Amino acid sequence: MTDLAFSLRGVTKHYPHFDLRDLELDLIRGQVLGFIGPNGAGKSTTLRIMMGLVHHDEGRVEVLGHPIPAEQIQAKKRVGFAGEDLRLYSHATLAWHMAFVRRIFPSWDDAYARELVKRFDLRADQKVKGLSHGQRVKAALLLVLARRPELLLLDEPTTGLDPVARREVLGELTAVLADEERTILFSSHNTRDVEQLSDRIAFLDRGRLIEFDDKESFLDRWRRIRLQRSSGDEPLDVPGLLDVEGGGRLVTAITDRWGGSLRRDLTRAGTTVQTVEPLTLEEIFVARLATHREEAVA
Amino acid sequence: MNMLSGFAISQADGRPMYRQVMEQIKQRIAIGDWQPEQKIPSIREFAVALRVSVITIKRAYMELERDGVIVTMQGKGCFVAADPNLGTRLHGQELDEHLVEAARLAVLAGLELEDLLDLLREAYERIPRSPT
Known part of the structure; x- marks a missing residue:
């Protein structure tokens, strides 16, 4: 059995x-x-x-x-x-x-x-x-x-x-x-x-x-983060950030690997984390599908 | 009385479901509906009554156990912890979280500490209190 x-x-x-x-x-x-x-x-x-x-x-x-x-x-x-x-x-x-x-x-x-x-x-x-x-x-x-x-x-x-x-x-x-x-x-x-x-x-x-x-670990990994950057000149390039929006000093991004190491990477990239919000499964679903289809195209 | 009547998960609440469950359990313990050392429902009973998944309740119980609010005894089930000062401790913890959040928002809005204290005083005075 x-x-x-x-x-x-x-x-x-x-x-x-x-x-x-x-x-x-x-x-x-x-x-x-x-x-x-x-x-x-x-x-x-x-x-x-x-x-x-x-x-x-x-x-x-x-x-x-x-x-x-x-x-x-x-x-x-x-x-x-x-x-x-x-x-x-x-x-x-x-x-x-x-x-x-x-x-x-x-x-x-x-x-x-x-x-x-x-x-x-x-x-x-x-x-x-x-x-x-x-x-x-x-x-x-x-x-x-x-x-x-x-x-x-x-x-x-x-x-x-x-x-x-x-x-x-x-x-x-x-x-x-x-x-x-x-x-x-x-x-x-x-x-x-x-x-x-x-x-x-x-x-x-x-x-x-x-x-x-x-389900719980899955929901835990995904977060919407609002970031403040020291300068908004170059594009923000931190691995683990999906769907980065906002070109200036305030940026909103979605991540599927929230945790201590991402926090450190963000600090190293000169950003301050303003807020961190959980996502609903629906939001995750939409974001995940978008990245899967981009990968398929690439 | 059914220990689980009155528990509810709100879909409009942005917080994860396990957090909502944790908060409601803490409330029951803080006001004394659930007594220290009282046996509490099993994870599965809880899940069925609330119509949520087993893993959601498991997560809530795990975090509560880590915080020392409940204890699990192998083969016997889950119980409210014995600590008699639980009520005040829970309130203290919750209050602390809200104060940190208020301070953070004040910094975001560029408020001085004095301004924040004024606002807090005002808010405090707006809360109706029963005469003692």
Whole structure:
């Protein structure tokens, strides 16, 4: 038995217009990984590879100790996946879906399912075609949660939800974690949800993993610094400063390696640090993407 | 009473979430809602109740432990530290941080120490006080 809920090693998938390259990703049981990236970054492809729905060209994938795709059937019994296509039958009711999933998965918890119907403000006798988008998302999530899977793979679980529904969904996801053995990987472009829920953060852009770190150490590294310079004549050249703005004596810069050594370098370069502010994950996301794309061009 | 009712993370607050958690714990201890040597919720219970990640609460607990506010006993859980002067110490620490910040802003604005003291006196007099 391994302590990892899943691992991807050197995973590569080639498409005519898109490449997922050398993906290295893993997660310890009981943790939450927030998977962030712009549209088309490869988040859904990664999740689908883990579910064996898409086969990778190179690399190794293990989910709950099972190599994928070879043992995907064994893995799927213990994994709950909610993708973007929700796979609900429009002419059937939610109750029909619940009965259907219960027949397939022995781990189905009917009491919990009924509780979730109430908490998600749904009606079991309503047909799927009469549901709003938010209700469909919650219904699909209910069908996954009530199986009490060890690993939840959720593709954009909060996208398109109104604030009340979002809160209900996030609340249920944290409740899952009361059990230390259960693990969640969820993709999102809502950085606020990711910042709140995740223990670890992975950034994907254009098929490449560009950051993968503990959320707290990650947020700790990034700062916005306001500097005063003794003279504003030459451009400020200190390694570790990204996105330097302001040409005169007052300069604002963003850094991804805040700490004592940067402070010393700044003093040596003749600057005084005026203020140091933490950044939100959203600000970091935007700054990090900009530098990644500049590197790609260079 | 539920020890965790009333805790809240503000999205509008610019500070990191773990700092918000630390501050609210310190407040509870300072006003005596959480008593010295009292057992406090586990990291996971805390995370679930606040709907934040485990690592955020872990970070808050680690910093509080470093500051001597709480103690962790292997296998038993986390407790408020035994130090009876905790309340005053916490207030002192917080006050110190704010004074340093006020002094820094005064220097930025080019104020003399005397000007700052005048401002502080004014601010002090504006705070309503109950008659003693």
